[in-house]
Amino acid sequence: MIPRWTSILATTIGLAILHAAVFFFPGHLISGPNTLVLFAANMYVAYCLWIIGKTGRPADKGLFAVGYLLLFLLVLVILGREALFILLIILYSSVFRVPLLFGVFIAFVLAYVLFQPYAFETFVPMSLGWVVFWQVRKSGASAFLQASLAVGLIGLGVLLLPLMHLLSLDSPKTMWFVIGRSDVQRAIWVSLLSSSMATVIVAFFGIPLAYALSRSQFRGRHIVEAIIDLPILIPQSVVGIALLVILGPGSPIGKFLEQSGLGVSGRFAGIVVAQVFVAFPFLIKTAQTAFEGVPSHLEDVSRTLGASAGRTFLRISLPLASRGVFAGLILSWSRAISEFGALILFASNPQTAPVLAHTEFLHAGISEARPIAVVLLLVCLWVFVMLQFGRSLLPGSWRTKAES
């Protein structure tokens, strides 16, 4: 689409006069070269405005002008940043008609102009949130649902903010140096290994328990379920003290274990014990729901077809519940690797990564502990993402098309 040449000419002359006036205005508001570039940029803006007037609703033109004016006031008049203004108006006119990009643009302006020192860590959550919100909005969700989502996303964004900020502080070079430290490496290996072992133990006891709970009715069931939840409720330090009292070197069991060479307190095994304790509930809840979602008549059919109860569990119940069970294992693993309070009391040696970050903070201060925290965060995130990806490869839920 090309406008008529008369209107091109008129616009060019009009804008040229306007910019000349700005340039020759006493006090030189804008420098010479910038005025030229601004003139060119505004020609482009005018062209975009013309297209919006041609294709959009009548109100769009007004909105476009208001947005331009806001940018003008904010960036040029208040902040006085000419180059940024030129960049922004070009972006603004380009993405105005594409809602998805326009939202990201607004997030960009808000982050880099208003929340300047925290630009990166505000831009990422805002634009991610907008992309999610926009998808839901486009799919035709009700206004109430959109509002609910928006409220929730704001909360999530606030959660993400400190982590993003932490990530943005240290240069890759510092991090590389920290990763190279042998004590950091050892602590991360201890963390990964102990939480993986804890997860295996949790799975060994937890999956049978979750299955049994999903398939049986008995009196006192609520009590059993409350006991399962107990480790979530109990403060970490209390867990540490409780374990120390029963398994520590001063206790009869602890003494016996020490003598037979199986002592746990202050050893690797102790870390695993504490992690099993805190991670246990997270598998049960999720796995139980997953098993409840497998219709029992599938198991009945399997039995009548000649499969034993054990085979039925392995071939039917467990595969069909595997996504949920795996989700529970991921949660357990995450809870295990994030444990700190019980470890510092009960098994502070060998140091896991959270314990190392804490001791580093006590001895050397925040700037030394920070890169370790970041490395730990990245390692955990990476494993978490990999596990979630693995989960998506498991067989889907059992629902047939009638129910879905």
Added chain:
Amino acid sequence: MIHLKNIRKSWGAFSLSLDSLEIPDGEYGVCVGPSGAGKSLMLKLIAGLYSPSRGSVVLGEEDVTEVAPENRRVGLVFQESSLFPHFSVRGNIEYGLRARAVPKKEIDERFSRVTESLKLGGVLDRPVRTLSGGEAQKVALARAIVMDPKVLLLDEPLSQVDRYARGDLVETLKDLNKDQGLTCLHVTHDSEEALALGTWFAVLMGGRVLQAGSRDEVLSNLFCPFAARLLGQGADKTEKPEGCDERCLLGTGACSVLMGGEYQHG
């Protein structure tokens, strides 16, 4: 032959009480009754998925009360699609043979015999989730009979199947019963279905047998108007028995004649 002797089973407030129920070999037994009459529980007792508190289950000549379900050689087809969603159609049909560690060659043989006789050629390569209700039930049927069961138990197998596919399945079931002499026990509350298939009837009510016997016996000597209705007969074919207060019509699943004052929930 399916023979239930002196069965007692309580399930919360509900209790199943079957003194003697005998379905002779080669019959197509249909069990009708309102919801909550204990029909499905009865099937599960026969299949061994629950064990009775008292009494015994006899299949053929063998008392199977203590036998685990996987060794009873009972075929079971449920109402809703009970196909294993994570297996293919072939995987579903071969599931039982693999569980029994049948040699590969014999699996192939039995598989093709069953799929041919049920005319399943068209669906073998389709994912289980894309099957229609009728097709899914046919596959479920194939999965059960490929095991060569002594009896076939059907729990409202046609209720989720649309009307057009129903006729086909009814014919398939009839053929299985007639040509292969397979003893069936079919639970339903659809009288049309019952009349189309049954050569032997039982009417269940509140966990008890109202009446049972061969088709002619039952239809010519209906116990009460409600039994007549369950079997699709006019209420004029019979009279209200003595002591009947028609509480069954309230949907309580109880019968005053059968239980007398025993039933206190009404």
